[in-house]
Amino acid sequence: MKELKDLIEARAEYLGNGILKADSFINHQLLPGVSTRMGQAFAAGFKARGVTGATRIVTAEVSGIAPALVTALAMDIPMVFARKKRPSFMNDLLLEASATSRTKGEDVSLYISSKYLGPTDRVVIVDDFLATASTLEALCSIVKQSGATLLAIGCIIEKVFESGRQRLEHLNVPIISLARIDLVDSGSSFIVS
Numbered sequence: 001m002k003e004l005k006d007l008i009e010a011r012a013e014y015l016g017n018g019i020l021k022a023d024s025f026i027n028h029q030l031l032p033g034v035s036t037r038m039g040q041a042f043a044a045g046f047k048a049r050g051v052t053g054a055t056r057i058v059t060a061e062v063s064g065i066a067p068a069l070v071t072a073l074a075m076d077i078p079m080v081f082a083r084k085k086r087p088s089f090m091n092d093l094l095l096e097a098s099a100t101s102r103t104k105g106e107d108v109s110l111y112i113s114s115k116y117l118g119p120t121d122r123v124v125i126v127d128d129f130l131a132t133a134s135t136l137e138a139l140c141s142i143v144k145q146s147g148a149t150l151l152a153i154g155c156i157i158e159k160v161f162e163s164g165r166q167r168l169e170h171l172n173v174p175i176i177s178l179a180r181i182d183l184v185d186s187g188s189s190f191i192v193s
Contacts, residue, residue: 001037001038001041001178001179003034003037004034004038004156004157004178004179005179007025007031007034008022008179008181009192011024012181012190014183014189017102018131018161018162020159020181020190022157026063026066026128026157027062027063027128030066035066035067035070036070036073038067038070038156038178039067039070039071039072039073039074040070042071042074042126042154042176043074043075045154045176045178046075046124046154046174046176049152049174049176050174051124051152053122053151054075054123054124054152055077055078055120055121056077056079056117056121056123056124056148057075057077057079057080057123057124057126058079058080058081058082058117058123058124058126058143059080059081059082059125059126059139060081060084060099060110060127060135060138061082061083062084063127063128064081064126064127064128064135065079066128067126067128067154068126068127071124071154075124078116080116081112082111082112082138082139082142083110083111084110084111086109086111090111092113093113093114093115094112094113095111095112095113095117095142095146096109096110096111096142097110097137097138097139097141097142097145098138099134099135099137099138101135102132110135110139110142112142112146117142117146117148118146118147118148119147121146121149122148123143123148123149123150123151124151124152124153124154125139125140125150125152125153126154126155127153127154127155127156128156128157129155129156129157129158130153130155130158130159130162130164130165130175130177132162132164132167133164133167136164136168137167137168140168140171150171150173152173152174152176153168153171153173153174153175153176154175154176154177154178155175155177155178156177156178156179157177157178157179157180158177158180158181160180160181161181161182161183179192179193180192180193
């Protein structure tokens with residue numbers, strides 16, 4: 001997606017330690033038109049890879065909600081997000097997994113109610129970044145616990161230098177990234193493809 005790649009080159013900043021700051025267009029401030037086109041690009045990419053019959057988009061709060069929602073809108077299916085804190089009103093059976101958050105510097109638990117994800121669902125996971133794959137592995141674990149079928153994974157930006165894709169290959173599902181970033185110059189700058 002050229003528009004996204006241009007935004008990354010113009011606005012993103014590599015902060016070191018694997019952290020790419022893209023908060024002016026992805027995970028703090030959102031550009032509605034760009035976000036909508038990302039959702040359309042995901043929907044088209046999944047269709048081109050043979051992904052059909054999806055019944056639910058799954059993501060993690062907070063940064064995954066926007067790309068998941070616009071993808072769900074483009075695919076006309078519901079979206080459910082994993083909460084990072086268990087709300088007191090969630091009394092039904094919860095599906096739970098843990099992920100390491102690099103930006104928070106700690107492990108976080110993710111929760112989805114079994115009321116919104118079950119054995120008849122065919123799931124596409126959409127998130128903002130594919131880096132170490134910790135969050136995506138946790139979401140895949142929740143999908144597996146629910147008995148649902150995982151169809152594909154999509155991420156806005158893949159940090160190739162973190163090798164997260166390799167951690168997900170055993171799932172044998174399409175993994176779509178709208179932009180891929182690799183480090184050059186001993187990690188001081190990056191290239192976008």
